[in-house]
Amino acid sequence: MNVSILSIGNELLNGFTLNSNSLWVGKTLTNLGCSISMQITVKDEEKDIIYGLDTLLKSKPKFIIITGGLGPTDDDITRQVIFKYVGSDTKFDRGYWETLSERYLENGIIISESNKNQAIVPTTGSIIPNPIGSARGYMFSIQNTKLILLPGVPMEMESMMKNTVVPFIKKSIKKFLLIKTFRTTGFPETIIMEKVKRILTSNHNSNIGYYPSLYGVDVRISSYSRKNLDELSEKVSIALGDKIYSEGEKNIEEIIVQKLIEKKKTISIAESCTGGLISHRVTEVPNSSKVLKGGQIVYSDDAKINNLGVDEKIIHSFGAVSSQTAASMANRIKSLYLTDYGLSATGIAGPGGGSKKKAVGLVYIGLAFGDQTKVKKLKLGSERSKNKIRTSQHALNYLRTAIPI
Amino acid sequence: MNVSILSIGNELLNGFTLNSNSLWVGKTLTNLGCSISMQITVKDEEKDIIYGLDTLLKSKPKFIIITGGLGPTDDDITRQVIFKYVGSDTKFDRGYWETLSERYLENGIIISESNKNQAIVPTTGSIIPNPIGSARGYMFSIQNTKLILLPGVPMEMESMMKNTVVPFIKKSIKKFLLIKTFRTTGFPETIIMEKVKRILTSNHNSNIGYYPSLYGVDVRISSYSRKNLDELSEKVSIALGDKIYSEGEKNIEEIIVQKLIEKKKTISIAESCTGGLISHRVTEVPNSSKVLKGGQIVYSDDAKINNLGVDEKIIHSFGAVSSQTAASMANRIKSLYLTDYGLSATGIAGPGGGSKKKAVGLVYIGLAFGDQTKVKKLKLGSERSKNKIRTSQHALNYLRTAIPI
Numbered sequence: 040m041n042v043s044i045l046s047i048g049n050e051l052l053n054g055f056t057l058n059s060n061s062l063w064v065g066k067t068l069t070n071l072g073c074s075i076s077m078q079i080t081v082k083d084e085e086k087d088i089i090y091g092l093d094t095l096l097k098s099k100p101k102f103i104i105i106t107g108g109l110g111p112t113d114d115d116i117t118r119q120v121i122f123k124y125v126g127s128d129t130k131f132d133r134g135y136w137e138t139l140s141e142r143y144l145e146n147g148i149i150i151s152e153s154n155k156n157q158a159i160v161p162t163t164g165s166i167i168p169n170p171i172g173s174a175r176g177y178m179f180s181i182q183n184t185k186l187i188l189l190p191g192v193p194m195e196m197e198s199m200m201k202n203t204v205v206p207f208i209k210k211s212i213k214k215f216l217l218i219k220t221f222r223t224t225g226f227p228e229t230i231i232m233e234k235v236k237r238i239l240t241s242n243h244n245s246n247i248g249y250y251p252s253l254y255g256v257d258v259r260i261s262s263y264s265r266k267n268l269d270e271l272s273e274k275v276s277i278a279l280g281d282k283i284y285s286e287g288e289k290n291i292e293e294i295i296v297q298k299l300i301e302k303k304k305t306i307s308i309a310e311s312c313t314g315g316l317i318s319h320r321v322t323e324v325p326n327s328s329k330v331l332k333g334g335q336i337v338y339s340d341d342a343k344i345n346n347l348g349v350d351e352k353i354i355h356s357f358g359a360v361s362s363q364t365a366a367s368m369a370n371r372i373k374s375l376y377l378t379d380y381g382l383s384a385t386g387i388a389g390p391g392g393g394s395k396k397k398a399v400g401l402v403y404i405g406l407a408f409g410d411q412t413k414v415k416k417l418k419l420g421s422e423r424s425k426n427k428i429r430t431s432q433h434a435l436n437y438l439r440t441a442i443p444i
Numbered sequence: 445m446n447v448s449i450l451s452i453g454n455e456l457l458n459g460f461t462l463n464s465n466s467l468w469v470g471k472t473l474t475n476l477g478c479s480i481s482m483q484i485t486v487k488d489e490e491k492d493i494i495y496g497l498d499t500l501l502k503s504k505p506k507f508i509i510i511t512g513g514l515g516p517t518d519d520d521i522t523r524q525v526i527f528k529y530v531g532s533d534t535k536f537d538r539g540y541w542e543t544l545s546e547r548y549l550e551n552g553i554i555i556s557e558s559n560k561n562q563a564i565v566p567t568t569g570s571i572i573p574n575p576i577g578s579a580r581g582y583m584f585s586i587q588n589t590k591l592i593l594l595p596g597v598p599m600e601m602e603s604m605m606k607n608t609v610v611p612f613i614k615k616s617i618k619k620f621l622l623i624k625t626f627r628t629t630g631f632p633e634t635i636i637m638e639k640v641k642r643i644l645t646s647n648h649n650s651n652i653g654y655y656p657s658l659y660g661v662d663v664r665i666s667s668y669s670r671k672n673l674d675e676l677s678e679k680v681s682i683a684l685g686d687k688i689y690s691e692g693e694k695n696i697e698e699i700i701v702q703k704l705i706e707k708k709k710t711i712s713i714a715e716s717c718t719g720g721l722i723s724h725r726v727t728e729v730p731n732s733s734k735v736l737k738g739g740q741i742v743y744s745d746d747a748k749i750n751n752l753g754v755d756e757k758i759i760h761s762f763g764a765v766s767s768q769t770a771a772s773m774a775n776r777i778k779s780l781y782l783t784d785y786g787l788s789a790t791g792i793a794g795p796g797g798g799s800k801k802k803a804v805g806l807v808y809i810g811l812a813f814g815d816q817t818k819v820k821k822l823k824l825g826s827e828r829s830k831n832k833i834r835t836s837q838h839a840l841n842y843l844r845t846a847i848p849i
Contacts (some may be wrong), residue, residue, distance in 0.1 A: 050655045052480040054471025066459020075457040078485040151634040229556040250455045314727025315720030318741045322719025333747030336723045342738030
């Protein structure tokens, strides 16, 4: 079943705001078995919104999800444009206005007159309740397509999708697209693809895509046939082996937290160049408090020596960015926090700070467990933010491969 | 000058990959003075790519930036589709193939046969070099529009834009759109808008947009007239006062690092519920090592007591999520790392872990400096990831307002 997405907002076009809504809607509806046929982003202007709608309607999707421009401010014109487009009159919903005013008062806020346009309702179509905000959504039929209008505030859009739109769309789905994802890290796209190609037969009847990112390469197989999908998945799983950290959508931090909980093991993390990112990623996972006891950000030699307890001589002889320092950091954090694993990262994140001997992007990862200590050296690029992400991914993968299956 | 963006890739539609390229291109070209009139995302399929191009060409933009589908794998069909669309024959560029093979060998990799299609070149149009990857870009003229094809790998796309495309587009710009952004945090969109509206006169002749996010509300003024922009900006600056943390595009962590460097002050951070996010954000800023000495992630009572040194009695009497613990955390981290400021956050990030007395989303932020300690209480929602972001933003803003101007 085909669905299209119309994203409305100057801020999405001029690079002010990331279009995370279209990602979320795409993912949610794809997992439901829909095929997203096209996505268009237009300005908050009547003629653009209409042109976008006209374009999407031509391919006759079952649904068009429209997000953005339902807020209370003057630049929010979606409501009036779409009401006009579908030929609906409007009225003022006094009941909703009163509810809204009361809800605001409960939170100690006197409602603004600007919110009044959020109580304007169409005389045709239906209303989609907003459980957490003031902008309600709307649904209209036009030809054989349903237009679904939702606010652009991600939390509100998501909760309205979950509560009303998804259950409604589910009813119309007959043929479910099945998807299996294999997530790998540490190898380039072409290597992964060739490993997969080697086991492919001509009649696998599935679709295979390769998606590289800073986190690694994801291999995604999709098919409408369970049998085809399962057969191919098994082969791919064997071909890629331990390169796969996740069969499914889970990211590496979720896999690690899950594995450590199962094994009843704990970790602590000492971060220099990643500056807290590894710990941040681990603590994105619910229940991570069961495995992460704590960590230190040691962003100066002082902190490495005085707070973490790395031997001053190691830093002076080998430098803060060295395999010796990485090893000591991992050992020290493990001792200080009394954990099973101690993970560390030290490097030159860039863009400055490099030298002839030690270039920007030089990173060491340390891992201590039992009485072992391992160190891995990485040579990354010159962009700080990307180096932090890459290092965190390598470090988490290093930890993953050390946890017994 | 109008520019449109065509993003190609199933992964962008099915919610697998965030379309960060369109954000980056939008921002880069907007800052150059272009107006992004529309953005379309289509599947890796010939008819979709053509429909997308046809749609964008109708509004006659000066440039269409096309990203994605130039990789070496089978699903990368952009090259052949566009060559056909513009009516160009192709040939095999043996010289480039040899260069590519050598470059791979230098990195110890034998080039894959799949990369061969990256050495296919058109007989018309021109080639855009790729300084860091194997997929080169292309430029074609069609009617009065220039089509610019770039790979979808963000780093490669960005470097090709910077090196070749931006300098080229710059030459065509006559009328520059001027933009001024005011970034605020801690107040809802309607409050910010009403404060601005109060000072607006009818003849300001500028465009004003309000952009709420988890980080606060950004107010963006744009105009082609320097005089109009400056006059209105001055008024908005006065109307919003200290609510503004940044005049321009800088985020709060950049502002803080800059301010602390100027004042020659240092910070340390003790994080519980934010799990490293505050430190991660600060260390995203180049030169943050001049101000951040280090920090601790204290994700367990043990870590708070034994590693950070919060008095056991405080935790037992008031709980780990309390104003007393937040205050002690800020003081302890400041003492341990010998910094001017000590910042802390403790709370219940969710989704679990709440109780009748202490609901999910309850957070305390602590700040210690000189002999003062301040604590701020927040009541946030139930989503872990959003609570972490909101808390980090409040904490950084709390620190910002404490640094003398």
